[in-house]
Amino acid sequence: MTIEQLDWHGVDEGWGRRAVDFATLSEPANCREYVAVQHRLAVSAPDRLLDVACGSGLAVELARVRGAECAGIDASGRLVAVARDRNPGADIRVGDMNALPWADASFDVATSFRGIWATTPVAVSEIHRVLVPGGRVGLTVWGHLKKSPGAWALAPFKMATSATLENQAAMVSLGRPGVGEDLLARFGFEDIERVDVPFVWEFADPQMFARALASTGPAYEAIQNVGEAAFLETATRQAGQLVRDGLPLRAAIAVVGFLARKPDRGGRRRET
Numbered sequence: 491m492t493i494e495q496l497d498w499h500g501v502d503e504g505w506g507r508r509a510v511d512f513a514t515l516s517e518p519a520n521c522r523e524y525v526a527v528q529h530r531l532a533v534s535a536p537d538r539l540l541d542v543a544c545g546s547g548l549a550v551e552l553a554r555v556r557g558a559e560c561a562g563i564d565a566s567g568r569l570v571a572v573a574r575d576r577n578p579g580a581d582i583r584v585g586d587m588n589a590l591p592w593a594d595a596s597f598d599v600a601t602s603f604r605g606i607w608a609t610t611p612v613a614v615s616e617i618h619r620v621l622v623p624g625g626r627v628g629l630t631v632w633g634h635l636k637k638s639p640g641a642w643a644l645a646p647f648k649m650a651t652s653a654t655l656e657n658q659a660a661m662v663s664l665g666r667p668g669v670g671e672d673l674l675a676r677f678g679f680e681d682i683e684r685v686d687v688p689f690v691w692e693f694a695d696p697q698m699f700a701r702a703l704a705s706t707g708p709a710y711e712a713i714q715n716v717g718e719a720a721f722l723e724t725a726t727r728q729a730g731q732l733v734r735d736g737l738p739l740r741a742a743i744a745v746v747g748f749l750a751r752k753p754d755r756g757g758r759r760r761e762t
């Protein structure tokens with residue numbers, strides 16, 4: 491069973507147990523993705539933006555730099571504590587993305603960075619509900635991982651049980667051709683566009699890589715199966731083969747973005 495299949499109250503155990511490591515060693519490596527999607531959505535003042543599964547809130551922080559008034563939600567209380575620390579005044583809540591605690595039509599823009607999966611369709615209907623007519627959405631999911639030059643960086647996750655790996659595969663199927671588009675269309679979105687999203691993890695050395703990776707939810711699933719020492723040792727050893735003299739460890743990974751709009755009842759569209 492993956493963390494995402496648990497009751498959302500259990501998510502903090504997997505995603506929050508190394509919240510400071512996640513916030514400082516893992517999440518910053520996702521920054522290209524946040525910048526690219528927020529740029530494509532033309533996030534700016536006076537947008538009211540919701541980031542769903544906001545983790546430790548770096549994407550929220552970058553949206554605020556662009557002038558948006560921000561809200562966020564994540565199931566992990568310990569990640570939300572970091573997100574609030576980074577974003578004073580933003581409306582960041584601990585909660586379930588499948589039951590968003592905001593009224594209908596509260597936001598102009600919604601984003602979710604690898605937080606929504608094929609296995610969590612209700613979250614898409616919730617995003618539709620809380621967007622204003624004409625509101626924009628941007629979601630990202632893993633793309634074709636096996637073809638990614640940086641696939642090595644995700645390989646340690648394979649130490650989870652085979653049942654967990656099957657569920658992870660079901661989650662990431664959202665990135666397959668047509669799947670994300672169909673899900674968004676099913677919940678009433680239009681102008682659906684699939685885009686390639688730049689995504690590169692960089693780490694100083696194999697030990698730093700292993701520590702960063704161990705702070706994530708899928709790592710927790712592997713650690714439950716093989717133990718933390720074995721996870722760290724394997725991740726460090728595998729990354730050791732990728733060290734380049736004078737350069738960081740670098741893992742470019744395929745990430746797919748879906749951009750779409752909630753229909754505007756009056757037929758008007760905001761030009762972006």
Ligand SMILES: C[S@@+](CC[C@H](N)C(=O)[O-])C[C@H]1O[C@@H](n2cnc3c(N)ncnc32)[C@H](O)[C@@H]1O
Pocket residue numbers: 493494498501502505517520542543544545546549563564565566569585586587588602603604605
């Ligand atoms: C892959 S991480 C993405 C985090 C962040 N968006 C980022 O870019 O690093 C998935 C996030 O989803 C959160 N999550 C999992 N299930 C959730 C749920 N039902 N409701 C809200 N957040 C959830 C986890 O706590 C975790 O922060």
